[in-house]
Amino acid sequence: MVQYYWYPGGYPQPQPQPQQQQQMTPPNIQPTTPAAARQEESYIENILRMNKGKLGTFYFTFENNKEWNAKVIKGYIEAAGRDHVILSDPSGKRYLMLMIYLDYVTFDEEINYNL
Template sequence: MAQQVPYGYPYPAYPVPTTGMNKPMPIGTGFPPAGGLQTGVNVPSQLPMEESYIENILRLNLGKMATIYMTYENNSQWNAKIFKGKLEAAGRDHIIISDPATGMRYLLLMVNLDYITFDEELQYMYPYAGGVGPQR
């Protein structure tokens, strides 16, 4: 349930966002309190929350061989580059792969990612219907 703030403080009487525990967010901080916001809750008459971010899909497939296609704007030496390796880790803004032949590890930025291919079947957790098991 949203709480009302007095008119004009700091904005006209708009609802104040709340956390998953129905506590109002601190005004002016821009950050939710410790514990974060409640996610993955389906509200009647609204679309379900989307949770299939790229890094989550990649985390389900750690250890698999991947071919990663990247582009780098305004780069005179190489505009596009292809990396192949074993998927080691994935975060919101990066991917780590290793080349099994050389042992070289690559930290790749998601901002340059075009797409990724795999030579084998992927594990994928469908984000709707309460996270029904892995999809193949």
Template sequence: MPMPVPQTTTAPQVTGMLPLEQSYIENILRLNKGKLVTIFATFEDKQQKKFEGIIEAAGRDHVIISDPQTGVRYLIPMVYLDYVVFSEPIEYEYPGITPPPGMLSQYSPR
């Protein structure tokens, strides 16, 4: 008797983003590009620092923000990032993309 082959469902790709089911911090930051945030980071010497600015870009290992008051830009490695505080609602869903039914339920919460 033949074994059934499981069907795999993949979400549509958004340019510059990882697949929908992979909601990594850099993707959330990219979705919120242009918003004012406060980033809290702890560095190797246990020094904690707070950065405030507008999200300009985010990569797998960094985030770039600019201070609207001074124009100073910060490149913050993700390894030091503790958490991000948004001063307005957060965009979390990929624009124009609805996950297939049951797709998100197949993953356990983190």
């Protein structure tokens, strides 16, 4: 911290402060708890990953697009990332869809969801 004092000319001058040696302290790292792991698993991409291979109906909307403002895809989950999901419909056609457009997903069977 620098403190200022006034000398006769009227301009502030920094007053030197004795330097204190700072010790590095290790960060407080908390071990991963089951509760923390559960909270992380609740993200949509993790839920989709836990249900890889299942057939679901995915509802997407695209704002300000008059020609193609909604899309429904019934397909199998092949992969899911933080910002995308890869689906394949029963005919084998594959879709790479962005999560920002995903509204919701329905499944005709029980889904895997670990709490």
